[in-house]
Amino acid sequence: MIQQSDVMALLVEAAPGFSQAWAEHLETWGNDALYVAGEEFASHLLQLYQAGDLSTLHLVGKAVEELHVKGSPWVKEFATIGLLEGVQNVWANSNVDPDRFLAFLGPESHRWWVGLNKFWSGQAPLVRADG
Numbered sequence: 001m002i003q004q005s006d007v008m009a010l011l012v013e014a015a016p017g018f019s020q021a022w023a024e025h026l027e028t029w030g031n032d033a034l035y036v037a038g039e040e041f042a043s044h045l046l047q048l049y050q051a052g053d054l055s056t057l058h059l060v061g062k063a064v065e066e067l068h069v070k071g072s073p074w075v076k077e078f079a080t081i082g083l084l085e086g087v088q089n090v091w092a093n094s095n096v097d098p099d100r101f102l103a104f105l106g107p108e109s110h111r112w113w114v115g116l117n118k119f120w121s122g123q124a125p126l127v128r129a130d131g
Helices: 005-014 016-029 034-051 056-072 073-093 098-104 107-120
Strands: none
Touching: 005 016, 005 034, 005 056, 005 073, 005 098, 016 034, 034 056, 034 073, 056 073, 056 098, 056 107, 073 098, 073 107, 098 107
C-alpha cells in the first residue's frame, strides 16, 4: 500500500522535471503541506502540457492511477483533492480546459475526476468516484 511518505517520490519519478521544485518545497515546508505541493505539481503539469510533453503527462497519469488504486485512504484522498482538483483549478485559472488532462488518466482516476465535477456543479453532496 502506498503511504503518504511515498507520494511525492512516486510523482517526481513520473515527472523528474519537478525535482527542483520539490527540493525547494522541502526547504520551505519540510514534508508538511503536501496539498501545497499538489498545487505546485499541478502548475508543473500545466507547463508540461503547454510545452507538448505528453509522454511525461502519460507517466504522471499512471502514477495518479496507482495512487488511487494502491494508496492508503489518505493517499487516495490526496490524489483526488490534492492532485486532480489542483489540476482543475490551476489549469482553469490559466484559461486551459482542465478536461484536456482526462486523456492521461486511468479509469479509477477518471471516475474521481467526474465525481469532482459533479460535486462542484452541485450534482452531488460530496466527492465520490463516479461514472
